Amino acid sequence: MDIEEIKRRKLLELQKKLQEEQAKQEQLLEMELQKKALLKKILTPEARERLERIRMARPEFAAAIELQLIQLAQLGRLKIPLTDEEFKALLEKIASAKRKREIKIVRK
Incomplete structure (x- = not known):
């Protein structure tokens, strides 16, 4: 194998990884948009505002709440x-x- 062949294979490998990453990002973005659309239907504007304030303070809790609301x-x-x-x-x-x-454990 010569150097040019190795370079070409590496380049193809990197391009494939990049395309896979882009596809994952697009899929995550699409899911996020769907989630926001569902929440817009589920919550009134005031309730969505409250959820956004919760998200600023406790992002994990807000994500859990969103999932529960959708379910x-x-x-x-x-x-x-x-x-x-x-x-x-x-x-x-x-x-x-x-x-x-x-659960709290108190040691004596």
């Missing part, structure tokens, strides 16, 4: 659109459920 809506267990007051009540339920699961 509940798909199962038909959520009144659509969800008002800010209803969203607050749902957040309280979720927060209290999380508090119940916390």
Whole structure:
């Protein structure tokens, strides 16, 4: 094998990796757009605003809430659109459920 052949193969390999990365990025972007569209249908503007404030403070918690909202809506267990007051009540339920699961170990 000569050097030119090796260079050509490496270049093709890099191009393939780049294309795969671009495809993954496009797929993630598409999923994010779909999620935002669903949330726009599920939540009123005030409730979406509250979710954005939660996202700024606790991004992981906001992502979990989004997934739960979408699942509940798909199962038909959520009144659509969800008002800010209803969203607050749902957040309280979720927060209290999380508090119940916390286990503290005290060593003596």
